[in-house]
Amino acid sequence: MVLLHRRNLLKRVLFLMLLCLALGTPRATVAPQRGYRSGDLELLARLISGEARGEPYLGQVAVGAVVINRVESPNFPNTVSEVIFQPGAFESVSNGQIWAEPPSDTQYSAAQAALDGVDPTYGALYFWNPNLPVNPWIWTRTITLWIGKHVFGI
Amino acid sequence: MNRTLIVVVTTIILVVVAASATMLRSQSARLNRTQSALQANYQRALHDLVKHTDNLQVHLSKALASSSSSQTLLLPTAAWNEADAVVENLAQLPLAELNLNRTFAFFSQVADYCFSLARKQTAGIAPTQADISQLAQLQRQVTALGQSFHELRDKFGRGNIPIQAVQAKGLASAASNAFLDGFSKIDERLQNEVPTLTYDGPFSDHVVNRKPKLIEGEPQISPEKALEVALAFAGIRREELLESSVDGRSGGNLPTYKVRLNSVSTGPLHVDVSKAGGRVVLALKPRIPASSQISIEEAIARAVQYAQQRGFNLMTPTGYIKEDHTVLVSMVDQVDGVLIYPDMVKVRVALDNGEIITCDCLNYIMNHFTRKLPQPTLAPEQVTAKLPDRLEAVRVQKALIPLPDTREVLTYEVRARSRHTGDAFLIYLNASSGQEEMILKLLESAEGTLTL
Numbered sequence: 001m002v003l004l005h006r007r008n009l010l011k012r013v014l015f016l017m018l019l020c021l022a023l024g025t026p027r028a029t030v031a032p033q034r035g036y037r038s039g040d041l042e043l044l045a046r047l048i049s050g051e052a053r054g055e056p057y058l059g060q061v062a063v064g065a066v067v068i069n070r071v072e073s074p075n076f077p078n079t080v081s082e083v084i085f086q087p088g089a090f091e092s093v094s095n096g097q098i099w100a101e102p103p104s105d106t107q108y109s110a111a112q113a114a115l116d117g118v119d120p121t122y123g124a125l126y127f128w129n130p131n132l133p134v135n136p137w138i139w140t141r142t143i144t145l146w147i148g149k150h151v152f153g154i
Numbered sequence: 155m156n157r158t159l160i161v162v163v164t165t166i167i168l169v170v171v172a173a174s175a176t177m178l179r180s181q182s183a184r185l186n187r188t189q190s191a192l193q194a195n196y197q198r199a200l201h202d203l204v205k206h207t208d209n210l211q212v213h214l215s216k217a218l219a220s221s222s223s224s225q226t227l228l229l230p231t232a233a234w235n236e237a238d239a240v241v242e243n244l245a246q247l248p249l250a251e252l253n254l255n256r257t258f259a260f261f262s263q264v265a266d267y268c269f270s271l272a273r274k275q276t277a278g279i280a281p282t283q284a285d286i287s288q289l290a291q292l293q294r295q296v297t298a299l300g301q302s303f304h305e306l307r308d309k310f311g312r313g314n315i316p317i318q319a320v321q322a323k324g325l326a327s328a329a330s331n332a333f334l335d336g337f338s339k340i341d342e343r344l345q346n347e348v349p350t351l352t353y354d355g356p357f358s359d360h361v362v363n364r365k366p367k368l369i370e371g372e373p374q375i376s377p378e379k380a381l382e383v384a385l386a387f388a389g390i391r392r393e394e395l396l397e398s399s400v401d402g403r404s405g406g407n408l409p410t411y412k413v414r415l416n417s418v419s420t421g422p423l424h425v426d427v428s429k430a431g432g433r434v435v436l437a438l439k440p441r442i443p444a445s446s447q448i449s450i451e452e453a454i455a456r457a458v459q460y461a462q463q464r465g466f467n468l469m470t471p472t473g474y475i476k477e478d479h480t481v482l483v484s485m486v487d488q489v490d491g492v493l494i495y496p497d498m499v500k501v502r503v504a505l506d507n508g509e510i511i512t513c514d515c516l517n518y519i520m521n522h523f524t525r526k527l528p529q530p531t532l533a534p535e536q537v538t539a540k541l542p543d544r545l546e547a548v549r550v551q552k553a554l555i556p557l558p559d560t561r562e563v564l565t566y567e568v569r570a571r572s573r574h575t576g577d578a579f580l581i582y583l584n585a586s587s588g589q590e591e592m593i594l595k596l597l598e599s600a601e602g603t604l605t606l
Contacts, residue, residue: 088250
């Protein structure tokens with residue numbers, strides 16, 4: 001009787017251990033995809049999704065506009081993908097958030113607006129969250145837009 | 155204590171430890187491989203950066219040594235290619251937390267400047283003495299930069315570029331500081347020693363810093379006036395207004411009041427009004443239509459009517475593109491039969507109910523002024539006669555077009571079709587010289603026409 005009890009206990013302990021191991025191991029998850037849009041639109045929508053997920057629509061367009069402004073600026077590389085994937089340029093690229101969820105209709109729409117030239121930031125090349133610690137240099141930029149959690153500067 | 159229990163517990167602990175160790179080792183091996191792959195990419199970028207800078211320096215010196223017109227075309231073209239590659243590789247190194255604006259701008263401008271030299275050569279314009287001096291100066295600066303890049307490569311080109319990604323922010327090691335410092339110093343020297351360039355290309359200083367033409371010299375308006383302007387533009391009466399706000403914080407070359415409106419008939423609406431002159435720059439309704447009920451033709455007609463009601467005269471649609479359940483319509487003025495492309499207004503129409511959800515007037519504000527249009531020197535037939543046989547001219551129209559360096563040129567816009575492939579093009583031929591100023595390829599589909 002006592003031995004049986006211990007074998008069951010052993011089984012239970014082993015089961016719990018395996019459960020812990022299984023839960024602790026990182027698993028790759030693939031979010032369901034809805035179909036790939038044309039290159040720049042897809043990348044821009046992904047970046048907006050990663051950087052400005054809960055932001056108001058105009059704030060999302062503004063993030064897209066910063067990418068387009070960088071492409072057109074001599075101070076940054078010359079294609080949308082080079083700007084987005086410049087190492088360390090965007091936190092959501094560095095930490096993988098850019099791939100976490102497929103972009104929503106709103107985010108695609110914001111990306112499209114930015115690609116069509118809508119620029120509520122009037123030429124801004126930078127955006128940041130004023131409540132988070134940032135490189136002090138960035139505060140020397142002229143701010144052109146305050147919206148949601150972000151400020152945008154030239 | 156029961157001996158069996160001790161044995162069992164010890165075995166369990168040993169199994170757990172062994173399993174964890176195996177897992178950690180395999181994870182660590184995976185991490186190593188990932189870091190190696192990342193390091194390999196950074197190394198490639200660093201070595202390519204040096205190679206392309208060296209090539210650029212050589213092409214520039216050759217351009218200075220040569221006087222043949224073909225070399226004056228080929229060498230700047232090759233230099234332009236190498237300078238672009240320098241920018242690309244710089245953008246692939248883990249340097250984004252630095253401000254390297256000046257370094258990027260320098261190489262972008264060199265690329266752009268060389269392209270403009272090559273383009274002038276195709277029009278038969280040889281480099282002037284000023285161009286030669288400028289090239290010589292650029293060649294000296296590129297040589298100095300090349301030396302700095304060589305030093306950095308010698309120091310970090312052995313698989314030891316600090317990989318920023320796996321380091322928490324603020325905990326950068328001394329090695330990563332040395333890497334970043336190296337590039338930071340290069341940028342500082344450029345800022346202090348090297349002036350920026352002015353020439354006819356899109357990265358020239360006079361283009362990057364341009365001011366809005368329409369409102370130049372106009373008086374500043376008050377926030378109350380901005381609200382009035384926004385209400386009038388949106389067609390909202392004060393009584394209908396649920397809420398409104400005017401944010402006057404703004405900077406840069408086009409300061410605006412950000413007016414936020416909400417009414418029962420329109421819902422939330424954003425209107426940006428310029429502080430100088432009180433002109434609407436952008437009006438936007440954050441709505442995403444879910445279905446298409448009206449035709450594209452009707453959407454275009456609504457866009458034109460909307461623009462005309464707001465004081466843009468003779469708004470001629472020049473293109474449209476269907477994007478999900480909206481149509482983006484591009485419109486320009488026609489003056490004396492000339493399409494004025496620099497002053498383009500873009501309106502997005504919802505296809506479910508035909509309402510306007512975006513009106514983008516930025517180009518109009520930046521570029522519009524009362525122009526004295528030149529007369530064309532050549533007749534349309536003279537100009538289309540220069541087209542090659544393989545192209546068939548379908549329609550010819552006068553058009554004022556903006557060049558990348560913001561100069562405006564009077565042209566004939568020739569809509570042409572290739573007799574062999576059926577591809578459609580818009581070819582802009584200078585109305586005085588007949589020279590091709592620009593070619594756009596048209597991608598036509600049921601959704602509209604994309605110009606490339």
